Amino acid sequence: MKKRLDPKAAIQKVAKKMIKKPPQYPNFRVGDTLRVYVKVKEGExxxxxxFEGIVIAIQNKQERSSFTVRKIASGVGVERIFPYFSPVIDRIMLVSKGEVRRSKLYYLRELTGRKGRIRSEYVYQDTLAASDSAESADATVSDEDEAEDVSRNAQAAGA
Structure with missing residues (x-):
């Protein structure tokens, strides 16, 4: 009996070869505000x-995963769908974490102004180089050690 070729398996095999390594993006969810840096080619x-906006939808479909980002530009709503494994995406920065209870925020399309706001908290992302971050990590450890020494001295003085 002849073995049949599964078309889905063949497509997945080719897609895995095309995707060399998965991108290192921050963990984001629907409702978060992202700044997606897109590579644009102009001539040579x-x-x-x-492109900064709110994530209104995420589609998780293995190699075909994508997310939709919506922003208001000059009073006009602009949505852009980004494939998760797109080589056009340079990097993604998480600006703020949103607090929503829906998986798709398509209702934001009809809301304008303050009605379209999402409760969120600002997220600080350190953009230092790797060597700078190692030095800052050493500095925070020494600051914590000094704080512990001060608290021990205060406890000893109080006892």
């Missing part, structure tokens, strides 16, 4: 262009 030059 390439530059990065930021």
């Amino acid at each position: 030059k390439t530059r990065t262009q930021p």
